[in-house]
Structure formats: structure tokens, C-alpha cells
Amino acid sequence: MGVDPRFMRxxxxxxxxxxxxxxxxxxxxxxxxxxxxxxxxxxxxxMTLLRRRPVAPTEAGARLLEHASAILLRLDAARAExxxxxxxxxxxxxxxxxPLSAGAAARALAAARRTxxxxxxxxxxxxxxxxAVAVATGELDAGIVDGIAAPGDPLRLPDTGLPVAEFVExxxxxxxxxxxxxxKRRSGLRLEDLVDARWIEAPGVTTSLATLAMHARAEGFxxxxxxxxxxxxxxxxxxxxxxGLALLPAxxxxxxxxxxxxxxxxxxxxxxxxxxxxxxxx
Amino acid sequence: MGVDPRFMRxxxxxxxxxxxxxxxxxxxxxxxxxxxxxxxxxxxxxMTLLRRRPVAPTEAGARLLEHASAILLRLDAARAExxxxxxxxxxxxxxxxxPLSAGAAARALAAARRTxxxxxxxxxxxxxxxxAVAVATGELDAGIVDGIAAPGDPLRLPDTGLPVAEFVExxxxxxxxxxxxxxKRRSGLRLEDLVDARWIEAPGVTTSLATLAMHARAEGFxxxxxxxxxxxxxxxxxxxxxxGLALLPAxxxxxxxxxxxxxxxxxxxxxxxxxxxxxxxx
DNA sequence: GATGATTACGGACGCCGTAAGCATA
DNA sequence: TATGCTTACGGCGTCCGTAATCATC
Numbered sequence: 001m002g003v004d005p006r007f008m009r010x011x012x013x014x015x016x017x018x019x020x021x022x023x024x025x026x027x028x029x030x031x032x033x034x035x036x037x038x039x040x041x042x043x044x045x046x047m048t049l050l051r052r053r054p055v056a057p058t059e060a061g062a063r064l065l066e067h068a069s070a071i072l073l074r075l076d077a078a079r080a081e082x083x084x085x086x087x088x089x090x091x092x093x094x095x096x097x098x099p100l101s102a103g104a105a106a107r108a109l110a111a112a113r114r115t116x117x118x119x120x121x122x123x124x125x126x127x128x129x130x131x132a133v134a135v136a137t138g139e140l141d142a143g144i145v146d147g148i149a150a151p152g153d154p155l156r157l158p159d160t161g162l163p164v165a166e167f168v169e170x171x172x173x174x175x176x177x178x179x180x181x182x183x184k185r186r187s188g189l190r191l192e193d194l195v196d197a198r199w200i201e202a203p204g205v206t207t208s209l210a211t212l213a214m215h216a217r218a219e220g221f222x223x224x225x226x227x228x229x230x231x232x233x234x235x236x237x238x239x240x241x242x243x244g245l246a247l248l249p250a251x252x253x254x255x256x257x258x259x260x261x262x263x264x265x266x267x268x269x270x271x272x273x274x275x276x277x278x279x280x281x282x
Numbered sequence: 283m284g285v286d287p288r289f290m291r292x293x294x295x296x297x298x299x300x301x302x303x304x305x306x307x308x309x310x311x312x313x314x315x316x317x318x319x320x321x322x323x324x325x326x327x328x329m330t331l332l333r334r335r336p337v338a339p340t341e342a343g344a345r346l347l348e349h350a351s352a353i354l355l356r357l358d359a360a361r362a363e364x365x366x367x368x369x370x371x372x373x374x375x376x377x378x379x380x381p382l383s384a385g386a387a388a389r390a391l392a393a394a395r396r397t398x399x400x401x402x403x404x405x406x407x408x409x410x411x412x413x414a415v416a417v418a419t420g421e422l423d424a425g426i427v428d429g430i431a432a433p434g435d436p437l438r439l440p441d442t443g444l445p446v447a448e449f450v451e452x453x454x455x456x457x458x459x460x461x462x463x464x465x466k467r468r469s470g471l472r473l474e475d476l477v478d479a480r481w482i483e484a485p486g487v488t489t490s491l492a493t494l495a496m497h498a499r500a501e502g503f504x505x506x507x508x509x510x511x512x513x514x515x516x517x518x519x520x521x522x523x524x525x526g527l528a529l530l531p532a533x534x535x536x537x538x539x540x541x542x543x544x545x546x547x548x549x550x551x552x553x554x555x556x557x558x559x560x561x562x563x564x
Numbered sequence: 565g566a567t568g569a570t571t572a573c574g575g576a577c578g579c580c581g582t583a584a585g586c587a588t589a
Numbered sequence: 590t591a592t593g594c595t596t597a598c599g600g601c602g603t604c605c606g607t608a609a610t611c612a613t614c
Contacts, residue, residue: 003357004604005287020569033605035570040604045364052569053613060367067360067443071353075285078349082327085342150432151545152499159441161349217434263433286579302594315580317595322579334594335588 003044005075008068010037011049015065018055070159073133077160080138084273092120095278096131096143099205099230100249101268104168105144108270108278116277125230127204129158135271136160142272144280148172148207148215148247149267156211157271166270166280172259173250175235177242180255190260191247195220200244202227202235212247215264285326287357290350292319293331297347300337352441355415359442362420366555374402377560378413378425381487381512382531383550386450387426390552390560398559407512409486411440417553418442424554426562430454430489430497430529431549438493439553448552448562454541455532457517459524462537472542473529477502482526484509484517494529497546 013023014034024034042049049061057065093116097105102125109121126134128145135143136158142165147155154164174189191212201209201223209221224244227235232252239246240255249266250258270280295305296316306316324331331343339347375398379387384407391403408416410427417425418440424447429437436446456471473494483491483505491503506526509517514534521528522537531548532540552562 003287005285021567030606031569032571032607036605039570045361047364047368049364055569060364063363063367064360067356067363070441070443071356071360074349074353074356078346078353079327081345081349082329082331082342085345086329150435152497153432153435159352161352215434303592312581313594314582314596317593318580321595335592337594 003041005072007037007041008064009072010034011041011061012065012068012072014038014050014055015057015061020055073136073158073160077136077162080136081161081273084138090119090141092122092141094122094124094140094142096124096126096134096140096145098128098131098145099125099232100252100266101144101146104268104280108144108280111279112277127230128155132157132160132162132271136162142270142276142278144268144270146249146266146268148212148264150215150263151265153267155267155269162271163274164269165272165274165276165278168268168280169265170268171250172247172264172266173253173256174259175239175246175248175253175256177240178255189257191216191264192218194245198224198244200225200227200235200238200246202229202246204228204230205232205235206246206248285323287354289319289323290346291354292316293323293343294347294350294354296320296332296337297339297343302337355418355440355442359418359444362418363443363555366420372401372423372559374404374423376404376406376422376424378406378408378416378422378427380410380413380427381407381514382534382548383426383428386550386562390426390562393561394559409512410437414439414442414444414553418444424552424558424560426550426552428531428548428550430494430546432497432545433547435549437549437551444553445556446551447554447556447558447560450550450562451547452550453532454529454546454548455535455538456541457521457528457530457535457538459522460537471539473498473546474500476527480506480526482507482509482517482520482528484511484528486510486512487514487517488528488530 010023010027010029013027014020017023017026020034020038021031024031027034038050045060047060048058049064050057093109095105095109102123105123109123124140128147131140131143131145134140145155145157149155151169154167174194195216195218199209199221205227209223213219213221225238227238229235232248235246236252238244247259250256268280270276270278272278292305292309292311295309296302299305299308302316302320303313306313309316320332327342329342330340331346332339375391377387377391384405387405391405406422410429413422413425413427416422427437427439431437433451456476477498477500481491481503487509491505495501495503507520509520511517514530517528518534520526529541532538550562552558552560554560
């Protein structure tokens with residue numbers, strides 16, 4: 001009846017590794033134990049969740065998987081937040097940042113240095129959701145992430161219950177190669193006008209084209225090229241040689257055209273438990 | 283180490299009822315069992331979660347509470363969604379609707395009647411989050427809810443993993459008493475211009491003033507009057523006699539002024555598991 | 565036949581009720 | 590003193606490992 005969350009943990013591991021025995025190794029159980037975990041889940045729900053040999057989720061198992069990882073994440077977040085209340089003054093400041101917010105992270109740390117004692121400090125640059133998860137689970141003490149959103153709207157992050165401590169919104173611009181006819185055009189461009197343009201998919205740096213399409217409420221936005229780097233310079237270089245366009249905060253775009261005003265903004269959020277010493281304000 | 287989710291369930295119940303024995307009665311345990319549940323949680327997390335006599339959450343307990351209800355909801359939603367995959371063709375159509383979307387619900391049902399067999403049908407009108415939760419946990423088969431949002435943005439609902447099957451967006455208007463100087467003004471009004479107006483807080487019908495303030499990115503919006511009804515007519519009547527203003531879909535507003543265009547829209551969403559026969563389209 | 569999942573079984577642990585103890589209003 | 594939470598203890602169910610069985614590539 002109660003369904004131990006560890007069973008779900010083994011279930012998602014088995015599904016990910018597509019193997020009972022591999023999951024057993026990873027989790028420190030025996031092959032038999034893993035089998036029993038899955039069997040218990042299946043008995044509790046009254047249906048088979050995995051097809052065996054090859055191991056693959058059934059229809060029901062696939063549905064459970066979507067929920068299971070979210071639940072496990074939130075469980076970890078809950079534990080982390082509770083134990084955080086017990087810890088005294090911070091002896092460390094491990095901060096995560098997305099590439100476009102690394103500058104903001106640096107300034108925030110510098111400002112905090114004035115009041116903070118000399119604690120061990122680490123800055124880690126990574127993908128947005130990964131940073132949010134790391135902060136929620138207590139692996140990091142604060143995170144600064146960015147993305148595009150409607151004005152006033154929080155970023156769409158994995159559901160961890162983590163509060164947005166602060167945020168800053170900036171105008172967006174479409175980065176273009178220098179000399180492009182649209183550069184420095186008087187009036188701003190609407191995103192919908194550029195569905196058929198050659199876009200660069202750079203999920204590590206800026207919003208993926210899929211979410212961009214959702215905000216523009218338009219189909220299309222097919223990637224001409226994919227950039228897997230975690231830095232803005234590389235992406236801008238690709239734009240400059242004409243490989244494609246990218247939507248970025250106007251601040252970092254040298255050659256480009258502003259986005260028609262209030263539809264979308266670039267948003268930088270500070271994710272941290274209450275009482276953080278960091279400030280985004282400039 | 284594993285923490286049975288039932289422990290969290292008892293924990294939130296104890297916190298809600300502020301009593302171990304009352305929680306025991308409600309959950310069908312003995313007083314001793316409840317005590318042991320809480321003790322197990324406290325032991326697992328290594329800190330006390332509740333102060334006794336009077337029963338009140340500690341700092342750590344309060345943090346846990348925020349997560350616990352979300353986790354329990356998602357657990358119920360996961361179970362409901364998995365068992366739904368097993369159920370064959372629907373033998374019933376229990377549909378929930380918020381007051382402002384009851385009309386849309388009626389039309390959707392009428393349209394579905396053409397293809398659907400004569401199944402038992404119930405329409406329940408209720409508060410927005412309650413309907414979302416009921417659909418997620420399988421209590422209802424579909425829900426139609428409404429609220430205000432930025433164009434293209436989904437409504438902010440409790441995190442259940444439930445997909446938005448369909449949605450419709452409409453312009454908003456500020457309902458005014460007839461003869462009000464602003465009625466039928468040429469240009470639309472911005473929300474920020476009306477922070478100091480007399481607003482009616484009607485959480486059962488339209489968005490609460492708190493979320494309204496968040497979208498307008500402005501403080502203020504203090505309620506002049508609170509309306510606890512679940513119907514639009516009563517709210518409009520209050521507006522008409524000059525008790526205050528309300529933000530509503532333009533469709534239902536007879537005397538009023540349109541909202542300056544693209545900032546906010548009224549959004550109606552169909553919440554249902556995949557494969558629903560309902561359609562919002564008109 | 566080898567790899568890998570399931571079933572059988574036993575020890576240990578954990579859940580929960582009964583009943584006694586203890587603290588606070 | 591009474592109400593209400595905690596602790597002691599015992600039965601039963603559950604978890605998980607070892608080992609044997611079964612199935613699939």
C-alpha cells in the first residue's frame with residue numbers, strides 16, 4: 001500500500017539502464033532485490049511496468065516514469081531544505097551559473113565578499129536545469145540561471161519548490177552576422193517573422209528552439225546547426241560567420257536587431273534558499 | 283533511510299489538525315502509531331519537526347510541510363495516471379469546471395455527445411486548483427479551468443504533471459459600473475494605472491489580487507471587498523453598484539474598458555489525460 | 565550454454581497495536 | 590487530575606540476501 005520510494009528509485013534506474021542486473025550494481029542491491037522491488041511496485045499498482053528481455057517500459061511504466069523522477073527530485077529537495085535549516089552560518093559558497101549569467105554570478109560574489117567571511121568558494125558553470133536541481137538538492141548553495149520568458153514570468157524550471165530569491169529582466173536581441181541587412185534596423189523584429197530563418201540550436205547557452213517556438217506560438221524554428229558548447233563566444237562566432245541566428249540578451253549582441261518590445265525578455269534568476277547573502281542587483 | 287510516504291502523510295495531517303490523536307482518528311491509526319510515524323521522520327532527518335503541546339511545526343517542519351503536500355499530490359497523481367492506462371473505454375464523464383469556464387464545459391460536452399455513447403455525466407463547478415487536483419488524482423476525468431496569464435503561457439497550477447490538452451485565449455477587460463467615465467474608452471488601460479482603484483477580491487471567480495499584482499509587477503491592489511461566491515453574476519452585480527472593479531474576460535463584461543493589448547490574456551485550459559474526447563474549440 | 569530475470573526460503577528489521585509511563589494544561 | 594504524547598514490548602508483515610530455477614539470446 002505504501003510503496004517505498006526506494007522502489008521507484010530502482011524502477012527508474014532499471015528503466016534507464018535497461019537492465020535489472022546493471023541497476024543492482026549501481027544501487028548496491030543484488031539482482032534478486034531489484035527484481036523484487038519491481039515486482040512489489042507492479043503488485044501494488046496491479047499491472048506490469050516493464051517488459052523483460054529486452055527491458056523496456058510498458059505503457060503504464062512510461063507514465064509512471066514521467067512522475068517518478070519528479071517525485072524523487074522533490075523528495076531529495078525536501079530533505080536538503082530541511083537539513084539546511086539545521087546548518088549554522090555557511091562555511092562554503094558553492095555557486096552554479098549558466099554561461100550567460102556567469103558575469104552576474106561574478107559580480108554577485110564580489111559584492112557579497114564585503115560582508116561575507118572568507119569562505120571556500122567555487123563557481124560551476126553548467127546547464128540550466130542541472131544547476132536548478134543541484135541547488136535544490138543542496139549540492140550547490142545558490143544558482144544563477146537565465147532564459148527567456150514573458151515579462152514578469154518566472155523561468156520554467158524543474159519543480160523543486162525552490163524560491164526565486166531575485167531576478168533581473170533585460171531586452172532581447174537577435175544576433176546577426178555583421179553587415180546583415182536587418183542589423184540596427186529601426187523598428188524591432190517579431191519572432192514570428194523569423195520562423196523560417198536559419199537558427200542555431202544551442203541548448204547549453206540559450207533557450208532551445210522548441211521552447212522558443214512555444215513562446216512565439218509558431219511552428220517551424222528548425223535548427224540549421226547545433227552548438228553543444230557552454231560558452232557565448234563560440235555561439236557568437238558561429239553567428240558572425242553566417243551559420244545561423246541566435247536569440248540572446250541585447251547586452252551581449254554586437255551586431256543584431258532588437259526584439260519587438262514587450263513580448264519576451266531575457267530573465268536572470270537567483271535561486272537560493274531564503275537568507276542568501278547574494279544579490280543580483282547592480 | 284527510505285522514509286515511507288505514509289509517514290509524511292501523517293505528518294501533514296498532524297500539522298493540519300495540530301493534534302496527534304485527531305490525526306490518528308482521521309487516518310485510522312492509534313495515537314501511538316502516529317507518534318511513532320513522526321518520531322521515525324524526525325529520526326530519519328535528525329531533527330525535531332514538531333513542537334508538542336501545543337502541536338506546532340518547527341522551522342524545519344515548516345520547510346518540510348511545503349514539500350510534503352506537493353510530493354503526496356504527485357504520488358496520488360502518478361498512481362491515478364498509471365491505473366488510467368488500464369481502464370478501457372470510459373464508462374463515465376465526470377467533468378469539473380471553474381465558474382467562468384462552465385459555459386465552455388457545457389459546449390464541449392454537447393459536442394462530445396455526438397461521438398460519445400450515453401455515459402453517466404456529471405459537471406462539478408469548483409475552485410481552480412481543487413479541480414486540477416481532482417483531475418490529476420483521477421477523481422474527475424477532465425477539467426476546464428481558467429485564469430489570467432501572459433499570452434502563450436500556461437496557467438500556474440499545482441504541479442501534477444497533467445498535460446494541458448487544449449487552451450483558448452481571450453482578451454481581458456476591466457468591469458466597471460455603467461456610466462463610469464472610463465467605460466468604452468478608446469485606448470486600452472494598463473493594469474498598473476489602476477493599482478489604487480477599489481478592487482473586488484473574488485478568488486472563487488477570478489484571479490486573486492495577489493497574482494494580479496505579480497503580473498502587473500506592481501504593489502498595491504488592496505481589496506475593497508471580498509466576494510466568496512462561485513458565480514460571475516454576483517460579482518458583476520457588485521461591480522455594477524459601484525462596490526469595486528474586477529478583471530474578467532471581455533466576453534462577460536458589458537460595461538468596461540479593454541486591457542491594453544498584449545500584456546495579459548484570459549486563458550481557458552482543458553486538463554485531461556491524453557486521448558480525451560473533449561474539445562474546447564468553438 | 566551463458567547471461568540474466570524469477571522464485572524459494574530464511575534471517576533481520578520495521579510497522580503498528582496494546583498497555584504502561586510521563587508531561588503539561 | 591485529565592488529556593495527550595511517548596516509551597516498552599510483542600506479533601506480524603516486509604525487505605533483502607543466498608541459492609536454486611527458469612527463460613531467452
